[in-house]
Amino acid sequence: KNEVEQSPQNLTAQEGEFITINCSYSVGISALHWLQQHPGGGIVSLFMLSSGKKKHGRLIATINIQEKHSSLHITASHPRDSAVYICAVRSYNTDKLIFGTGTRLQVFP
Amino acid sequence: KAGVTQTPRYLIKTRGQQVTLSCSPISGHRSVSWYQQTPGQGLQFLFEYFSETQRNKGNFPGRFSGRQFSNSRSEMNVSTLELGDSALYLCASSLQGFEKLFFGSGTQLSVL
Numbered sequence: 001k002n003e004v005e006q007s008p009q010n011l012t013a014q015e016g017e018f019i020t021i022n023c024s025y026s027v028g029i030s031a032l033h034w035l036q037q038h039p040g041g042g043i044v045s046l047f048m049l050s051s052g053k054k055k056h057g058r059l060i061a062t063i064n065i066q067e068k069h070s071s072l073h074i075t076a077s078h079p080r081d082s083a084v085y086i087c088a089v090r091s092y093n094t095d096k097l098i099f100g101t102g103t104r105l106q107v108f109p
Numbered sequence: 110k111a112g113v114t115q116t117p118r119y120l121i122k123t124r125g126q127q128v129t130l131s132c133s134p135i136s137g138h139r140s141v142s143w144y145q146q147t148p149g150q151g152l153q154f155l156f157e158y159f160s161e162t163q164r165n166k167g168n169f170p171g172r173f174s175g176r177q178f179s180n181s182r183s184e185m186n187v188s189t190l191e192l193g194d195s196a197l198y199l200c201a202s203s204l205q206g207f208e209k210l211f212f213g214s215g216t217q218l219s220v221l
Contacts, residue, residue: 041146041197099154
């Protein structure tokens, strides 16, 4: 079993829909990152969380440390949100970043 | 402010050769980390440098090595290349390693 699990693996949505991507992890962490990767490889860091909730524009990230779970929400989705979203946790014990396998999102007009 | 710069963008090598990749971090950032991305394994952590010292290392063989210079620029080296080393190699920088990461565009390495 992977230490970081994401669901769903693939997600298709219509423009305007509310989207949720989930991340569960099994190790103790000091921080959790949400990353966005567009075709062509470039990765952008969306959020870094250690507790609570963060919001940036139409994106909201939450984390529940007790349940070892985080969610990334996209409100009013747009075709430009189409990308792979990757959850990564920094292990409290090893300080290493451990990545989930990513969620491929496609938003159609 | 310039972003993280990785060179070269593309590289083709043959088995048994060695390769050196370069990463220039954002000015003022002292932490540089390296990652390998393949379709089969996804993103995997290679190593992290802070102030010219390797602070952490992932589970990769000794053929993978790196270093960081006094200006925070970093290089990674892969010796005796294998077909399985074909991947996108990404570096990221941050102020001290525990904050938001800024990624370069990556170096796409193909080993023939």
